[in-house]
Amino acid sequence: MPSTFTPKVVTANDLLEGDVVWLTADDRWSRDMREAELIDDEAHADIRLLEAQSQRSVVVGAYLADARPGATGPEPVHFREMFRTRGPSNYAHGKQTGI
Amino acid sequence: MYAYNDFDEAFVRERVAQFRGQVERRMDGSLSEDEFRPLRLMNGLYLQLHAYMLRVAVPYGTINPTQMRQLAHISETFDKGYGHFTTRQNIQFNWPKLRDVPDILEALADVEMHAIQTSGNTIRNVTADHFAGAAADEIEDPRPYAELIRQWSTDHPEFQFLPRKFKIAITGSPNDRAVTKAHDIGLRMVRSADGLPGFEVIVGGGLGRTPMVGKVIRGFLPTGDLLPYIEAIVSVWNLLGRRDNKYKARIKITVHEHGIDEIQRLVEERFAEIRPSYSGVDQDLLAEIKQHFASPVLAERSVDAFEAARRADPSFRSWSDTNLAAHRVDGFAIVTISLKKPGATPGDATAAQMRTMAKIAETFGYGELRISHEQNVILPHVHKADLPAVYEALREADLATANVGLIGDIIACPGMDYCALATARSIPVAQEIAERFEALKLDHEIGPLKIKISGCINACGHHHVGHIGILGLDRAGVENYQITLGGDGTEDMVIGDKTGPGFAYDEITGAIERIVLAYLGERLSPEETFIETYRRVGIAPFKAALYEQGETANAA
Numbered sequence: 001m002p003s004t005f006t007p008k009v010v011t012a013n014d015l016l017e018g019d020v021v022w023l024t025a026d027d028r029w030s031r032d033m034r035e036a037e038l039i040d041d042e043a044h045a046d047i048r049l050l051e052a053q054s055q056r057s058v059v060v061g062a063y064l065a066d067a068r069p070g071a072t073g074p075e076p077v078h079f080r081e082m083f084r085t086r087g088p089s090n091y092a093h094g095k096q097t098g099i
Numbered sequence: 100m101y102a103y104n105d106f107d108e109a110f111v112r113e114r115v116a117q118f119r120g121q122v123e124r125r126m127d128g129s130l131s132e133d134e135f136r137p138l139r140l141m142n143g144l145y146l147q148l149h150a151y152m153l154r155v156a157v158p159y160g161t162i163n164p165t166q167m168r169q170l171a172h173i174s175e176t177f178d179k180g181y182g183h184f185t186t187r188q189n190i191q192f193n194w195p196k197l198r199d200v201p202d203i204l205e206a207l208a209d210v211e212m213h214a215i216q217t218s219g220n221t222i223r224n225v226t227a228d229h230f231a232g233a234a235a236d237e238i239e240d241p242r243p244y245a246e247l248i249r250q251w252s253t254d255h256p257e258f259q260f261l262p263r264k265f266k267i268a269i270t271g272s273p274n275d276r277a278v279t280k281a282h283d284i285g286l287r288m289v290r291s292a293d294g295l296p297g298f299e300v301i302v303g304g305g306l307g308r309t310p311m312v313g314k315v316i317r318g319f320l321p322t323g324d325l326l327p328y329i330e331a332i333v334s335v336w337n338l339l340g341r342r343d344n345k346y347k348a349r350i351k352i353t354v355h356e357h358g359i360d361e362i363q364r365l366v367e368e369r370f371a372e373i374r375p376s377y378s379g380v381d382q383d384l385l386a387e388i389k390q391h392f393a394s395p396v397l398a399e400r401s402v403d404a405f406e407a408a409r410r411a412d413p414s415f416r417s418w419s420d421t422n423l424a425a426h427r428v429d430g431f432a433i434v435t436i437s438l439k440k441p442g443a444t445p446g447d448a449t450a451a452q453m454r455t456m457a458k459i460a461e462t463f464g465y466g467e468l469r470i471s472h473e474q475n476v477i478l479p480h481v482h483k484a485d486l487p488a489v490y491e492a493l494r495e496a497d498l499a500t501a502n503v504g505l506i507g508d509i510i511a512c513p514g515m516d517y518c519a520l521a522t523a524r525s526i527p528v529a530q531e532i533a534e535r536f537e538a539l540k541l542d543h544e545i546g547p548l549k550i551k552i553s554g555c556i557n558a559c560g561h562h563h564v565g566h567i568g569i570l571g572l573d574r575a576g577v578e579n580y581q582i583t584l585g586g587d588g589t590e591d592m593v594i595g596d597k598t599g600p601g602f603a604y605d606e607i608t609g610a611i612e613r614i615v616l617a618y619l620g621e622r623l624s625p626e627e628t629f630i631e632t633y634r635r636v637g638i639a640p641f642k643a644a645l646y647e648q649g650e651t652a653n654a655a
């Protein structure tokens with residue numbers, strides 16, 4: 001039932017740095033969500049998640065997060081995922097410093 | 100203060116060395132995250148939303164200037180130049196890198212600090228009254244007892260795999276500043292009818308998903324029976340506690356399910372069995388520990404300089420009105436350094452501020468510093484004659500905010516700006532509320548008021564016991580804030596009442612303002628505090644202010 005499946009991205013935290021990363025279509029972990037592979041097929045999402053979870057010396061806690069297509073690449077749906085693309089709101093720390 | 104003995108030193112160093120090896124094995128992939136996770140948690144290392152977080156214990160809130168400087172050094176070398184003091188008297192570093200963590204632990208061990216056992220299903224870091232050893236109302240300094248419990252419980256073989264985590268709080272004063280009724284075990288020092296010091300033992304308190312006010316299991320426990328009695332409680336719970344469901348495992352649920360009378364019967368029975376096996380070694384140890392907590396010699400001097408500064412400088416007067424507490428010795432004061440400047444993150448201190456506080460403690464405060472669960476820093480012994488100089492030094496470091504106990508002195512957990520468990524943000528809510536009332540210039544007019552904010556049901560921000568409590572939730576993918584009123588975290592602990600539907604992120608500050616304005620309209624006199632007014636008039640006028648604003652405006 002691909003029609004009811006909400007598109008997903010695979011996301012995790014980098015093992016060494018701890019910061020947020022997304023899985024790209026060419027099997028890299030990017031620190032920029034816009035480079036993530038937007039997956040709209042459930043079976044493919046499950047496979048990509050398994051592949052991500054097997055990279056145990058690269059990332060931690062991989063999971064599928066809802067996403068939607070945007071002008072420059074996938075965008076977060078939930079506010080938690082939005083914060084993960086940015087960093088905390090009380091200091092200009094984390095990803096927002098590089099934007 | 101307490102100095103590590105050789106055993107502690109060896110133990111901490113060994114743990115650091117072990118963890119260094121574990122981190123290496125994790126980095127080369129030979130340990131999986133599932134294998135590594137419990138190991139890092141035992142060493143205080145969490146993976147949060149944007150980074151790792153290291154939680155360092157400040158046992159019973161006591162820290163010396165050398166340690167404070169080392170925290171400053173760590174924050175600059177391995178983090179982003181600041182640290183966050185929490186409601187559990189810990190300090191958290193929000194941005195460490197995995198490969199640096201063993202070095203951070205090594206640097207902590209150099210000043211006799213560690214991050215051990217601040218996680219896992221063990222007996223956690225014991226919290227104590229932050230005015231311990233200084234408060235005018237104190238019967239005895241509770242910290243030697245806290246230290247005794249720490250030594251006894253650290254790596255105690257029977258208590259490493261408890262049904263859940265276990266938290267103990269202790270106060271040496273009948274006036275409870277350590278929220279003892281919200282802990283698994285609370286110990287509140289009282290005197291017996293014939294004047295002997297002992298503890299009122301409270302069990303089964305807790306906040307979180309199922310908030311409960313702790314119940315008195317023993318009205319008076321002689322101080323000499325403390326360890327066997329705690330051991331009896333923990334061991335009864337260790338057998339009865341529900342391991343099948345993590346939400347039902349805390350002792351508060353055990354007490355609730357079996358009833359306090361049954362728990363009391365079992366504990367007293369177990370206590371009678373255990374008590375004879377305590378040969379008195381614990382009391383020898385306690386006597387030794389007490390020497391490490393001996394009060395500094397507090398020299399008598401004139402307080403004229405203090406009185407003169409109060410007359411001459413209104414800003415000093417205002418600060419000394421709010422940020423001082425009564426000391427047991429005449430001429431001295433307990434100083435609370437507010438880490439709550441309006442607009443700042445509650446509980447955060449920069450490396451420079453940590454160094455300033457260390458310097459002031461050394462120069463004017465007999466080398467003593469404390470961390471409060473209200474996320475402020477305490478100088479427990481300052482002579483009043485030195486207060487003008489202390490105030491000046493604090494001002495230069497942007498630490499002289501005069502708002503302790505007022506509306507801007509907000510407790511807020513890290514929330515969704517850092518915490519992986521959060522359902523909403525709490526820090527920016529605290530920032531906005533403090534700034535709003537700063538702009539309104541109403542904080543002194545409003546008087547004593549405790550706002551406490553948690554970013555999820557785990558209630559690290561103690562929202563249930565805030566006069567005004569705020570709980571951030573995720574309602575259908577939007578941040579939503581539920582308000583409770585009338586909570587109280589003292590010895591008369593009360594869980595606050597929910598007002599009704601929650602408020603959106605951009606509505607919550609306005610909602611708090613309406614509550615406060617309703618209080619100002621309802622109070623009988625400026626002397627009647629918010630909580631007193633609430634107890635007198637109940638929730639109705641506040642609900643009206645929150646939810647019937649439109650109608651009121653039309654009627655007016």
Ligand code: SF4
Pocket residue numbers: 512513514515518519520521522553554555556557558559560
């Ligand atoms: S209350 Fe929730 S959001 Fe806040 S620190 Fe605790 S677990 Fe995290």
